[in-house]
């Protein structure tokens with residue numbers, strides 16, 4: 001065990017820091033869940049990609065930097081430190097990308113990965129359906145082989161970024177006689193294909209953060225399938241593992257929020273007395289953000305030594321989502337009467353993005369598999385408690 | 389940067405686990421409750437043979453010359469076994485304290501004997517008024533302001549304080565500091581006392597991890613065997629989710645404790661904060677484990693006869709030793725919120741420092 005960074009890692013950090021300081025937009029970009037904001041975020045991704053920073057752990061030939069996962073953590077720390085924009089293509093870069101790396105053919109890798117890295121193609125995830133939420137194996141949308149194409153019919157819903165994305169990856173029933181998680185395949189669908197209609201859905205904050213996607217006799221080539229036919233579940237679980245286990249929520253994000261919370265606490269103290277209960281909540285948040293970070297460094301060390309992410313991804317998902325919620329809730333309590341102010345309110349100066357962050361944090365225990373489902377997984381797969 | 393243990397370290401952990409499973413079963417713990425001292429000289433010399441007691445002792449003085457990163461996993465095992473022998477005060481705190489004295493006559497005299505299991509050290513701290521294992525100690529190291537004093541057990545008066553944990557032996561100590569007993573003071577005394585406190589707290593945190601693991605294992609085993617309504621109670625979601633939450637708590641305390649071990653071993657700038665985070669997090673996981681494990685067991689867990697409370701009581705006493713969770717959390721708050729002592733975000737601060 002050696003928890004000090006090497007001179008090479010420090011040099012990498014310096015390089016990332018210098019580039020980000022010179023390039024991160026001075027003003028925050030408009031929300032990525034608006035048409036204009038989405039385009040501005042895409043332009044930022046192009047800039048990142050041209051400099052080779054879009055996806056540092058990917059091989060150079062796919063638009064990455066060939067860095068290891070520790071360097072990725074370092075990059076993320078610097079990214080949040082610099083206050084850089086949210087990643088509009090997070091479904092592509094953090095979830096689909098690693099899955100293609102593991103399950104894709106050589107052609108698929110060359111075809112998709114560079115355009116993911118550059119965000120020329122922005123991706124949406126299509127697991128959920130009206131009747132398949134937590135119970136994802138209840139997926140009904142079908143993909144039937146017709147010559148060298150699949151013909152897809154059905155409905156996906158709650159697809160984040162769906163309103164402005166170019167592609168959707170998801171699971172479809174390719175074996176009509178199959179049940180539950182057998183007979184599903186992982187298929188990549190262009191959202192501009194004939195027969196696709198997208199209906200944006202406004203979220204709690206009033207923006208079109210997700211969408212319904214209707215598929216009516218949509219034809220996609222067979223080579224758009226990732227992994228074997230009927231083995232979609234296995235591929236999807238790998239994606240979900242990346243999502244919950246590591247990539248989707250790097251620790252830097254929460255450390256950054258925790259630091260801002262500490263700043264807010266200090267400002268609040270400077271304005272007058274603060275309830276000691278809130279002092280305790282703030283320090284607990286800070287400690288938990290550090291615990292999440294340390295746990296991640298431990299996971300990454302394990303991966304670098306040849307380990308894999310398994311069910312323990314479920315532990316992460318619960319921890320970060322509840323921490324995020326607690327940090328934002330604590331911030332709102334510190335803000336007192338100003339907590340309800342929208343940014344345009346004249347008295348809102350200095351309240352920051354806590355309310356918006358809170359609304360988003362509320363979704364954390366729901367998306368990427370609800371926390372109740374994660375608890376089931378921990379109990380049954382890690383603790384080996386009986387299913388029935 | 390590498391946040392993992394070596395194969396050797398993991399192997400030593402297994403060795404100690406196997407040893408404790410064989411030599412320190414719960415029946416033996418219960419038998420020791422009944423004895424005058426509550427301690428087993430035989431077990432103590434076996435622990436010396438395994439190398440645990442001199443792990444931090446320099447090789448020149450008969451020890452293994454290792455550090456807290458090597459020790460932390462072994463302390464975890466002593467917690468899992470609910471071992472009551474004074475490993476923390478003697479091996480984890482006393483040895484490095486003697487080792488780091490500038491004037492080393494005391495160390496020369498005692499370190500080889502402590503490593504060999506022939507002598508026991510008891511070390512006091514400024515937070516907790518009671519001294520544990522003073523009755524079996526051959527040398528007491530006591531704080532007095534910023535001074536450290538060394539006394540023979542015959543030079544103090546001990547008053548036993550009955551503890552809720554029948555394995556514990558804690559005492560009020562009456563003693564008088566003098567120039568004869570004074571070992572060091574001033575800057576050296578402050579530095580060594582601060583290090584002793586951090587080492588004690590780290591060791592308790594490590595034991596708390598082991599105790600928590602044991603309580604989870606017991607609860608899972610019981611939930612798998614016990615049937616109600618015709619099915620194992622472990623199939624009920626209420627039971628599953630309680631245990632899952634506990635598992636989350638444990639797995640997020642664990643790396644905090646391991647990092648604290650690293651900070652102590654490397655004398656990191658933020659050592660005190662890192663250790664306090666570990667003591668608070670591991671203690672909280674353990675307190676939760678005690679409650680959850682009892683709830684999972686129902687009434688049988690509420691009996692004296694069932695072994696569950698052996699570990700529950702250890703949770704409660706560890707929580708109080710070397711600074712409570714509340715004390716340590718307040719110390720983190722002072723560092724992080726008020727900047728009284730150093731604290732840094734892991735990773736992020738690497739260049740800033």
Ligand SMILES: Cc1cc2nc3c(=O)[nH]c(=O)nc-3n(C[C@H](O)[C@H](O)[C@H](O)COP(=O)(O)OP(=O)(O)OC[C@H]3O[C@@H](n4cnc5c(N)ncnc54)[C@H](O)[C@@H]3O)c2cc1C
Pocket residue numbers: 124125126127128129132133134135157158159160161210363366367368369370371372373376
């Ligand atoms: C902001 C946001 C973004 C999203 N983005 C996407 C996306 O990009 N792509 C996508 O496919 N989906 C997305 N989702 C959908 C998300 O994956 C689902 O909401 C989630 O899987 C839960 O499904 P559901 O909403 O149908 O709730 P339900 O499954 O109906 O669950 C309702 C409640 O019942 C509980 N419950 C259900 N089953 C069990 C059980 N077995 N044990 C205990 N409790 C149970 C749940 O935990 C929950 O509390 C998103 C959701 C949100 C909120």
